Amino acid sequence: MRYRKLGETGLRVSEIGFGTIPILDGDVPVLPSYYSPGMEGAIAVMNHALELGCNLYDTAIVPEYGDAEIKLGEFARRVGRQRIIISDKARYYSGNEMYEAVTRSCENLGTCPDIYFAHQVDPGSEDQVFGRYGAVDALRELKAEGKIRLTGIASHYYDILERGARDPRVDILQGSGNILERGMLERMEREPLFRAKGFLVNKVYAAGILPAFFPLDTLIGGVLSYPVSCALIGLGTAEEVDQAVAAATAAERRQERAAFPEVLTVLEKNFAPIPCDRCQRCSCPHGTEIHTVFRQYHYYFLGKDYWALRKLDLSIRESAEVCQRCTELSCIKTCPGKLKIPELIQQIANLTRRHIRNSVI
Numbered sequence: 001m002r003y004r005k006l007g008e009t010g011l012r013v014s015e016i017g018f019g020t021i022p023i024l025d026g027d028v029p030v031l032p033s034y035y036s037p038g039m040e041g042a043i044a045v046m047n048h049a050l051e052l053g054c055n056l057y058d059t060a061i062v063p064e065y066g067d068a069e070i071k072l073g074e075f076a077r078r079v080g081r082q083r084i085i086i087s088d089k090a091r092y093y094s095g096n097e098m099y100e101a102v103t104r105s106c107e108n109l110g111t112c113p114d115i116y117f118a119h120q121v122d123p124g125s126e127d128q129v130f131g132r133y134g135a136v137d138a139l140r141e142l143k144a145e146g147k148i149r150l151t152g153i154a155s156h157y158y159d160i161l162e163r164g165a166r167d168p169r170v171d172i173l174q175g176s177g178n179i180l181e182r183g184m185l186e187r188m189e190r191e192p193l194f195r196a197k198g199f200l201v202n203k204v205y206a207a208g209i210l211p212a213f214f215p216l217d218t219l220i221g222g223v224l225s226y227p228v229s230c231a232l233i234g235l236g237t238a239e240e241v242d243q244a245v246a247a248a249t250a251a252e253r254r255q256e257r258a259a260f261p262e263v264l265t266v267l268e269k270n271f272a273p274i275p276c277d278r279c280q281r282c283s284c285p286h287g288t289e290i291h292t293v294f295r296q297y298h299y300y301f302l303g304k305d306y307w308a309l310r311k312l313d314l315s316i317r318e319s320a321e322v323c324q325r326c327t328e329l330s331c332i333k334t335c336p337g338k339l340k341i342p343e344l345i346q347q348i349a350n351l352t353r354r355h356i357r358n359s360v361i
């Protein structure tokens, strides 16, 4: 296992970070049914990763990741707290709620986490999180009190991560990216502001779907070719730990990043992918989140058809209708690939209509 600097924190983290979703037990929709190990099974998998050099474990407050936080705390107690870096998070945006969340997480873990993130910060919660008496202020206070070591922002939105990169109160960022949805990583790579912060990248396997199409060393090597500190991989079995660590080692030897057109060529064997890398430069004044629509289209064909169809069905018809009346077309002007966004949205609306009719919904 190789190690990388965690921004300017003085810490070094393993290139593979242990994502704890697969070791949770609980009624959590993100959990694949074949996981859910008990306490001892979960500790055995985490210990196996530790033996192979993993030193960063990422979790979330109960019940966001079921009981994973409790299992991670017990693991830390058994192996020795100082041997691992615990990264934790909660979806709270006001200072009071965040302060209470961290207190609860400390109780669940039986120790204090090293990094604590305001989780899933989105455009609707952003100003509260960064504003006076918001979650970032609370995290800074908790850090001053010694209850956490480092503060963090976790988001799927580039603009929010960049705001975190500009904010001296924030130490670590967590964002998503993979060889298909690489636009955020590309932008981050070019923006020097990010150099001072640690960066953990999640969704490396795109919710488990990309390993059916690409070797793991292509996936892991792809994200590690960007200036990130650590690739968080959800690990539920010793075999998955072995595969991820072997893939990181193989990728290190090859030092290659699959080009975006190559990735699309592989996917074209199955469907017609949209050449959108989710850079998030496009904006729609009428509220359509274009990159999310295109992501759901991809996920529909990559194996998450039920989930993607349900999400698309919530708003795609309205989006397509607005596009038909739109004269500004500001989205096309800001898309580097000059994608024909309104036409694509119309096609996705048609596809959703056809497939919803044929589905069991």
Ligand code: SF4
Pocket: 283, 284, 285, 286, 287, 288, 290, 322, 323, 324, 326, 327, 328, 329, 330, 331, 332, 341, 342
């Ligand atoms: S064409 Fe559609 S997506 Fe683009 S700006 Fe207009 S309404 Fe928004």
Ligand code: SF4
Pocket: 183, 275, 276, 277, 278, 279, 280, 281, 282, 290, 291, 294, 334, 335, 336, 337, 338, 339, 341
């Ligand atoms: S549609 Fe274009 S601008 Fe928007 S996320 Fe995709 S590639 Fe980027």
